[in-house]
Amino acid sequence: MNLHSGARTFSVTSPVDGSIYATRSYADGAAIEAAVARARAALPAWRRTPLPERLGILLRFGEEMKARAAPLAEAVAWQIGRPLWQADETPRLALIGELLAGAAPDT
Structure with a gap:
């Protein structure tokens, strides 16, 4: 909820033609806390994941983003x-992932 207006949703107005491009819901405190709790719970398993596997996930993410380039753009x-x-x-996103993956074994 937007603390200033009390609204539970917000709209994205396109500067291209002034139309409403999308309407999204604000996350409430409980949803945010739940997401943080899930992230914290996943961290021990992620730490145990071998570096080559984590790097593979990072690089696959970049490849998936490139595959979706047209609709994202x-x-x-x-x-x-x-x-x-x-x-x-x-x-650029894929390049950053590749650079990070290349530097990771050195850290």
């Missing part, structure tokens, strides 16, 4: 008004 374009030819952030 379109969403960015409609939500923030960036030209479609500039809206694809997936190559």
Whole structure:
């Protein structure tokens, strides 16, 4: 819930044409606490996961984002008004993952 207005949802207005692009719900305190608790509970297992497996997950995430590049770029374009030819952030996301994966064995 938005503490300032009491609203339980918010809308994303597209600067492209002023239309409502999406309406989303605010997470309440209980939902946030539950998500944090799940993350904390998952951490011990993640720590035990071998580094090569964790790096594989990171790299697969980048590949999956690249596979979804077109709809993600379109969403960015409609939500923030960036030209479609500039809206694809997936190559940069994948590159950061690749650089982190390359540096991880050294840490």
